[in-house]
Amino acid sequence: MSADAALRFSALQGRLGGFIGALWAQHPKLQSLAPEGLDPPRRVNFGHGVIRVPEAFRGIPPDAQSRLFHAALAHAGAHLRYTTARLLPGGLKPLQIALVSLIEDARVEHLAMREFPGLRRLFLPFHVAEPAHGALVPALLARLARALIDPDYADPDFWVMKGRAMFLAAAEDWHDPAVSRRIGGLLGNDLGQMRVQFDAKAYIVEPAYRDDNLGLWVPAAAPPAADSETILEAARAEKSETEPPRGEDGEPDNQPANATRPADPGDDTGMPIATYPEWDFLIRQARPNWTTLRAYKPKPGDKAAIDGIIGDHAPVARKLSALIRTACASRPRRLRHQAEGDALDLDACINAAISLRAGEMPDPRIYTRVERRIRDLATLVLLDVSQSANDRLPGGLSILALERAAAALLGEAMESLGDRFAISAFCSNGRHDVRYCAIKEFAAPFDDDSKRNLAGLKAALSTRLGAALRHAGAELARESAYRRLLLVVSDGEPSDIDIGDRRYLAEDARQAVQELARRGIDVFCVGLNAGGGSDFGRIFGRHRVFQIDRIESLPEKLPQIYLRLTA
């Protein structure tokens, strides 16, 4: 079974993606189609930048499966490259559509083979149609497909040979997609006059490496593409599941109207775990025990959503793992001027000799050694999940979805670096209810539970940043590490329902940052408001803010910022 599993699409996906990328300089997303049951055999299907490949092809010997996958992707890639525009079905009959598709397949394959002659060896073995297979339409089509591609194949059928002659005669014009339509249409007329029966519903494209042709055509009002379009819809639905449902309304948080908004429904009240002072910049004094921080249990979501995010950002993840490898590799450091070590430090020796001759006491630290520098580092990532994080970007993703993607990728990066880290999220509903939610604690591994917590994250309410900073700082302070890093990801300035003055909470947050700095905790902020004009510089210090103009790039940027901060 394991040998069988090694030949399935999901096991080969990485190399197949590389294969199509190398040949065509295109990097479509590859998806697996569930293995067929007793349904008709499945074919590759593509469209909208995604190629969907059956998990396994039925009736193909195991040793040919891998070649078949490669042939299938080479063929789909040839379409992506040479089928420049989708065809319009117009008034074409199903048989003509099948024929035009068949000619189009042969056309792109020939163009591909002009560029990559080796593809012929890949395609040909799967063309096994021969006259003995009969003269029903599917057999005729398969024979024609073979005749068009295999120069050594001879077929007694007049129609097949006529098709080949027409196709080869047009060799000069193969670069023009109109060729397929012309030849396909003519051949379809011929078959039509022979009054042969064609069952479009039962027709399966042969040979097996060719796609189902649905990606070639603009879907008609009642498309024969129904089956595959539902797959596409399913894929879309799956994708949107990774995003949270949009909040009921898009009011900004610092509006007094929010005061009447009912507290987050369905969320049980959190356990108060700490009170913190709050700095009032008008009286220049901290109000003691002013805010109450409540711990909320994270609601586990669907872990697949996070795995999906990591999958969606696979190129970013790969780039990151390369970065991480270099970060790890550059860790050994030569320590000079050491009291003990495995080699003499020449410079120190010379200084010692000079001192000796000058009659001074030489410095005994004359050794050098190479040491693997340990990253003695504890990081807490604090995510702002106030209502504004539900805002959608032009691309359709919400800020929260991007925050989660970024946190997931960063978590993966930190886990593979072996750094200690925690991820928390906060929002607030007045000073008595600053909500703090530990997604991953320092002691816990970044495992399925943490991913589920991350997936279940919802955005609501306001941003009382100062209190959250103080609590995150207190958590970090418990970690004994040479360097303690608090990384805040926020999309807007602090606000809350019981505060009217914009400056009040900003000044409080600024005070909190300064308190943490005095305790040796570095606070950095990743700001997500593309519009600019925020108080982040004032709160965190200008050099401690990374403004991200294109919020879409957050998943890529956040781990990079982290690596730069800790390199």
Next chain:
Amino acid sequence: MNLLDHRIAAEPYYRPLGGEITLFEAAYASRMPMMLKGPTGCGKSRFVEHMAWKLGKPLITVACHEDMTASDLVGRYLLDSNGTVWHDGPLTRAVRHGAICYLDEIVEARQDTTVVIHPLADDRRVLPLEKTGELVTAHPDFHLVISYNPGYQSVLKDLKESTKQRFAALQFVYPDAALEAEIVAHEAGIGLTDARLLVAIGERARNLKGHGLNEGASTRMLIHAGQLMARGVAVEDACQVALILPISDDADMRAALTAAVAACLR
């Protein structure tokens, strides 16, 4: 000292891609420090050798590494029987005797190390030797060239702004297919048809840059493959040995490249 060892006797082969030779000569005429940017194996070092030969100046190359200290560039005191004796480093030798000093892969060196070139790379053209207290004024022929590959690691390693802004830069890229085939054919001693095939194969690996590979196949790699072919190795094997195996440790990427190479072969 006339740095005889560092003079280049025979012309190193270099096929210009654009106006880089003229530009470099103009920059050399005013001794403007030059930065050569571009991916690995695209001909930066060969270009410097060629220019040193063309200008008739000695060339001192330093391969920078992350453990390099300023003393490795500038020099250090050594012990001898009478006491200590100062020994010039490669940079100081170039400054004193008028050579082109080529610091290869400068980002690899730590940032505090690269600062020593600052006074040399502006109009002062001096090198202060901290340990001896000497201020070495650069020889009129001295010219500073660095190479810099802003690759995927640039997040972790980058030049300081103050270093970057002292240099004029030439961008190097992999040559276009026809030119690259010509270069590969010349350097490897194979026919143009074979060289074109290798370049087409190299193109496949370059398509994967950023999608599994950190860097595409360099011209140097293609030349390596070509050299193996010139010794009678079959194309598949030459590509496997000189290209696919070195470029990635990822089994999937290697399998993908092997399949792509097979597709390119007749």
